[in-house]
Amino acid sequence: MKIDWTVLQLNSELIEIGKGFMAYALEKYAPRTAVMFADTLRFLCTTSLAAGLPWDPGQLVTALEELRKTRTILIGFRRLYRWAMDRGINGFDPLIYLKIKDVKSDRVDPYARIFLSQSGLEIDEEIRLLKRIGRDVLSNAWEEGQFNVMLHLGFELAPRSIQFHSLDIADFEFVEGADRERYYTLWLPMAKKAGQRRPERRPRKVTSRLGEKILRHIAEIQSKFGNDSQPLFVNFKGRRLSVAEIGMGLKQELLGAGIEKPHQVTMLLRHHLGQGLADQGTPTDMIAELLGHNSTVAARAYVTATPNIARIKEKALGKSPTYKRIMRSLLTGEVVQRRDTAAERSIRGVIDTQYIGDIGACALPVHTHCPYNPVYACYTCKKFHPFADGRHEEVKEALQREAQRFIERAEQAGDLINNRPLAQHQTTILAVSATIERCRHQTAVLANDDI
Structure with a gap:
């Protein structure tokens, strides 16, 4: 890593502050983190803050809108401001720092990609x-x-x-x-x-x-x-x-x-x-x-992302009579077509803060209050009739995201093994997967009949 201070279009006072901050960063943080801080200084050159201290609140708000677009740059700027404030450098105010700290980056949910497979060697x-x-x-x-x-x-x-x-x-x-x-x-x-x-x-x-x-x-x-x-x-x-x-x-x-x-x-x-x-x-x-x-x-x-184990388990379980019997007990009622179902029987609900509808119909009498939580309980209920073209994949993904959050909380509490909500989610995900396979099978059968 090299920083050419002569080409950085920063005020001379900011240049000196930047040098002190980078010396501190190289001693305290990992090299890659120091590179991130250097990128923050380069980014400051492109904003109105490069003119020098004190920074006008309006300028700061405008610059923060640009900084939040890149998470690492925002983190670097926040750390630079905190470092200068802790050392009593004029122009760095604790109240302004609290406002900077409240700014959130346009970041992706850290758990959003946890279920993606990893690359490797064949x-x-x-x-x-x-x-x-x-x-x-x-x-x-x-x-x-x-x-x-x-x-x-x-x-x-x-x-x-x-x-x-x-x-x-x-x-x-x-x-x-x-x-x-x-x-x-x-x-x-x-x-x-x-x-x-x-x-x-x-x-x-x-x-x-x-x-x-x-x-x-x-x-x-x-x-x-x-x-x-x-x-x-x-x-x-x-x-x-x-x-x-x-x-x-x-x-x-x-x-x-x-x-x-x-x-x-x-x-x-x-x-x-x-x-x-x-x-x-x-x-x-x-x-x-x-x-x-x-x-x-x-x-x-x-x-x-364990495709090898998944294939082995799938093949072994698919041939197991016990597994088939368990899956039949978990499965829902008959798969139906959306067009053949009355609208008031349709099921909808919320999973992981996401609204999901169009998954199936309930066979209970209309206006009957179900004692169980919609969507979560439906996939293990005989009264639930899934739509052949329902949004079951979305249900499965939402359940996986929520289960991931349960894992995080359980790890923090040190109770990952005896975690009943997590076990319940895993059972429901298994039932949703089985329903997806049933719907695919029925769709394929209908397509062959049409031919």
């Missing part, structure tokens, strides 16, 4: 990748050997580019057991958190094959650049590889394996590892720990 791509990792590298081609080590490390632990960049020789350890077997450990740097001067390191075991590669690599770079060499991965001058150089090198390795996916290098390997762990039934908390996530939200995306 079986044939993984085979080619393993062949690329296992190939013999010439002893005099140390740079090629270095990227082979990085590719192997990416396959086993899936670090981010910044983690590759931060690795030092001292982060690699090995011990020799009584049976003369060697055990290798890599202390992988995690994301730098607020208040940390140095990123936390967590121990990660690596295979003997990778450990031996790293040992040879360390011996090679120390012989070329001296024993004082600190970084684990270096360029031809012995300096630490930059994030950009790491990305380009790994991209070439993937291309060498016949894997070409635009804009995906280290994240592709991370998604592949996360999805592979989820497909094997690994708990979300363990996936989050292995990938270095601070919460299980991202890990649940892998668990949700």
